[in-house]
Amino acid sequence: LRSAPRTRAMSASFQVGQRVGVEDRVGTVRWIGTLPRGEVPEEWVGLEWDEVGSGKHNGIFQGTQYFECPEKTGSFVKPGKISKPTSLANALIERYQIDNEENIPLSVVDEAGKETQVEFVGAAQVRDHQKNLDHLRAASLIASSISTSGPLPKCPQLSSLLLDKNIFVDWAEISLILAHFPQLQMVSLSGNRLQKLTQPLAVDGSLVQAQMLQTLALNNTLISWAEVSLLAKSLPGLVELHVASNHLGDVDVDISPMPMLKTLNCDDNKITSWKVLDTAEKFPKLETLILSKNSLGDDEVSSFSVMAPTVQRLSLTDNKIQDWKTLGWLCNQACSHLVDLKIQRNPVASSPDGDAASNNQSQLVRQIVTALLPALQGLNGSEVSARERGNAERYFLSMGKQGHPAVAAVDPDATHKTRLEAIHGEVVVAGSLAENQGCLGASLASVTLWPDAKLIYGNLPVSKRVPISMTIRDLKIMCQRLFKDIPLERIQLSFVEPEAPVATAFPLEDDFREIGYYGVGEGCKINVGDKND
Numbered sequence: 001l002r003s004a005p006r007t008r009a010m011s012a013s014f015q016v017g018q019r020v021g022v023e024d025r026v027g028t029v030r031w032i033g034t035l036p037r038g039e040v041p042e043e044w045v046g047l048e049w050d051e052v053g054s055g056k057h058n059g060i061f062q063g064t065q066y067f068e069c070p071e072k073t074g075s076f077v078k079p080g081k082i083s084k085p086t087s088l089a090n091a092l093i094e095r096y097q098i099d100n101e102e103n104i105p106l107s108v109v110d111e112a113g114k115e116t117q118v119e120f121v122g123a124a125q126v127r128d129h130q131k132n133l134d135h136l137r138a139a140s141l142i143a144s145s146i147s148t149s150g151p152l153p154k155c156p157q158l159s160s161l162l163l164d165k166n167i168f169v170d171w172a173e174i175s176l177i178l179a180h181f182p183q184l185q186m187v188s189l190s191g192n193r194l195q196k197l198t199q200p201l202a203v204d205g206s207l208v209q210a211q212m213l214q215t216l217a218l219n220n221t222l223i224s225w226a227e228v229s230l231l232a233k234s235l236p237g238l239v240e241l242h243v244a245s246n247h248l249g250d251v252d253v254d255i256s257p258m259p260m261l262k263t264l265n266c267d268d269n270k271i272t273s274w275k276v277l278d279t280a281e282k283f284p285k286l287e288t289l290i291l292s293k294n295s296l297g298d299d300e301v302s303s304f305s306v307m308a309p310t311v312q313r314l315s316l317t318d319n320k321i322q323d324w325k326t327l328g329w330l331c332n333q334a335c336s337h338l339v340d341l342k343i344q345r346n347p348v349a350s351s352p353d354g355d356a357a358s359n360n361q362s363q364l365v366r367q368i369v370t371a372l373l374p375a376l377q378g379l380n381g382s383e384v385s386a387r388e389r390g391n392a393e394r395y396f397l398s399m400g401k402q403g404h405p406a407v408a409a410v411d412p413d414a415t416h417k418t419r420l421e422a423i424h425g426e427v428v429v430a431g432s433l434a435e436n437q438g439c440l441g442a443s444l445a446s447v448t449l450w451p452d453a454k455l456i457y458g459n460l461p462v463s464k465r466v467p468i469s470m471t472i473r474d475l476k477i478m479c480q481r482l483f484k485d486i487p488l489e490r491i492q493l494s495f496v497e498p499e500a501p502v503a504t505a506f507p508l509e510d511d512f513r514e515i516g517y518y519g520v521g522e523g524c525k526i527n528v529g530d531k532n533d
Helices: 008-013 088-096 123-131 171-180 225-232 274-282 324-334 355-372 386-401 405-410 415-424 434-439 472-483
Strands: 019-022 025-035 042-049 074-077 106-109 115-118 138-140 146-148 160-162 186-188 215-217 240-242 263-265 288-290 313-315 340-342 444-451 462-467 491-496 525-530
Touching: 019 042, 025 074, 088 138, 088 146, 324 355, 324 405, 355 386, 355 405, 355 415, 386 405, 386 415, 444 472, 462 472, 472 491, 472 525
Parallel strands: 138 160, 160 186, 186 215, 215 240, 240 263, 263 288, 288 313, 313 340, 444 525
Antiparallel strands: 019 025, 025 042, 042 074, 106 115, 444 462, 491 525
């Protein structure tokens, strides 16, 4: 690495490792010196930004490596562009108490183009109220280059404090803030890179007890599980904890209990072990667990049995689940009591054969999960309706009848088959209708075939009872025989549920998928269209 001479002014203002803010970006000083730009060398500060993409390089200028950092996190910045560090006390006063407002006249223009000066009634009272910190309830001081607490003013009603993307490094400053504002209910410190916490929060040797604090956000602070455990001792009333994007990894300590915690966000933390679900035992009231963007896959599933029954909502989006058996384990043992689950963008829900195949695979996962979790009310961000559940359960039985490998993997002992047959009866598949006429009722749906093409506009709708295991191609053949004028290869089908106003088109490339797969059920209207229209 190349070093460069520094001026006394620069040496006094900055030091390597210092946290600094530039507008809405936060970074760390990695180099201080001069760069060979123009005839006169200029003074610059080399920064490594916290967020990838905020910079343009990795510390190289004109082929010379001045400092090292990941690609697209490095920048050289003029010292004058770096914000001067300040205290929370000063930031509060400057933002909410000092009257910097200019008396800007207001006017309106009527229809004739005449401009008239107007006065905002009550403006003075509003400004006076805002300037009185005794009335301040919520303070937002994001990206304000705050590094210390300072001599804090009294704000007796302050309950929400947003301090994201500041430059705090010392937990002692956070302890002072929490002790000074014991009425705080919500604090966000996301984006601050604090030094390692080695003991519970304390001021002058006394443990800080933030009894009123219910929500704490520590995303992208590089906090560890050990530090989370220490914080728990000062936050007995915490209800919601966000520790996303911290590279936490697998739980490696015995976490202190949080008796009131209901929401834990561990999004994007390189977690690989399902033992993370065991942490729910430390939080007896936990209801929501967010584990998206981790590396949870098919390993070690047998090392864990059942998640705490209080957990009703679980997010596993963007993980590495690719085996149907893992999905079955989740639904049958670990999380059978869930009412809301997010599991999209896992390998099990995608296909290497393109977007269309991935969409079909994702829909298949949705239907199987819906069939496996009888208490589920929401899946991947959308409601599971009673109609969708019934269709999914019947389709699950249909797939089992046909020997689909996914059904065998998720229901090896036929527990769900037995449960669902008690509800829907035994199903039949299209190829065995003649041998199963006695049990068709449970697998048939009454649908209306509606002429929706120019060539057949004069035809009347036709009502039919069809098996939900009928393929789309077989349904097209039926429609061609009924309406005749449209060639088979041009028939395009879409269906509308009784309560739905918009038709959902069947994918043309998947003619051999059963209609029940797409949710066609009792009372559906199927539009018969022409590709050439």
